Amino acid sequence: MENIVLRSMVEYPLLIDDFLKKIPAQYFSPFGRFLLSFITDLNAQKSLSLESLNYKIQDKDKERAEYFEFLSAEVNPNYLNLAPLLLESIRLNRQKLIGEKLIRAYESKTILDLDYLVKEQELKTEEIKDLNAWVKEYEDKPKPKVYPTRISFIxxxxxxxxxLAQLILVSGDPEAGKTRFCLQVLENLAKSNKVCFFCFEFTAEQYIRTRLREDKRDSFVNFYLINEGYDIAEVANNIRQLYKEGVKFFLIDSQMRLSAPQGRNMEEEETSKFSTLAKLCHSLGIVVFLIIQTSKSDRDNPTGSKKGGHEASIIFRLERIKPEKDDLMQKGNEYDENARMFFIRKNKQTGKHPKEKILFDTNTLRFKKNKQETQVIYEVSQEEIKVEAVVI
Structure with missing residues (x-):
């Protein structure tokens, strides 16, 4: 377990400080502390990698069996969740040491101070903080970085x-422009960040033709495209690999194209997709946009998984609307080609849940704010109503 944690620290250093708050370095094995000292030093220099670690360690230490066990350990991007298991393993080992000391003392007819012996083996992990301590930690903590989408109504x-660290679900009516909306966000982010598009609903060639017509290649170097590998485990592995390359934003089109291991029922299979992606977002500090399908009777939850919506930090929704009666250009059209209704159905980031009419440019295929729309409606979720009722 210790080797899995240490090996994972090398690949996913963002979680090192959080893990060491749960289990401090002094509770690792002697060789574990030896490796950890190099890992934390290299991480502080922002140069941590397996190659740099190998360079730092002397040849004689590389020949040790413990080092080979470390190198062959499985990498787990969610290793923060392994802290309780490692703590249990450490406690068992310490309990074994106490037992061995007691046996040796019995054989040598020595009386030990049992209270001292137990106290010596106690583990003091992360302390429980009062509210003052939490407030101080919050005030000292740097504010999370914000990445503009360059779409004003978002x-x-x-x-x-x-x-970062958010799973964002995007739902909407058929032909409302969910993929186009998400690509607009992703392409804007790609101007200054590395992004990836899992292009599962249509071919890569179709998307490439669209981009070449726009002839804007300034962000192509930051834009990764994956057109195969629908299994959620393979998608997760691709995300981990691209994360190592510095990719922070991912778009998966769509939920129904993803396949999951066969479960006891559809709910379990569909939910596994959302839980896998949510864990990746939180452990790696990335953003995943997942286009989802919803039913007419339940617009707020992904098809097949009521729990899927709970995994999301934000849920966007696009709906088609009727054209204005005085719009003669669209007379006879069932839906307005140039406008959509935009909702934020869930928003853990700021708590705002707007409902606003936005515009869609059929020439540029871009969404934009309706400057003539002066009123924005803020909706209250059912969860907020329940909370207010309890408080009252």
Missing amino acids: DDYLNGGLE
């Missing part, structure tokens, strides 16, 4: 842009 409601 950034306005997210206080400037997206924060």
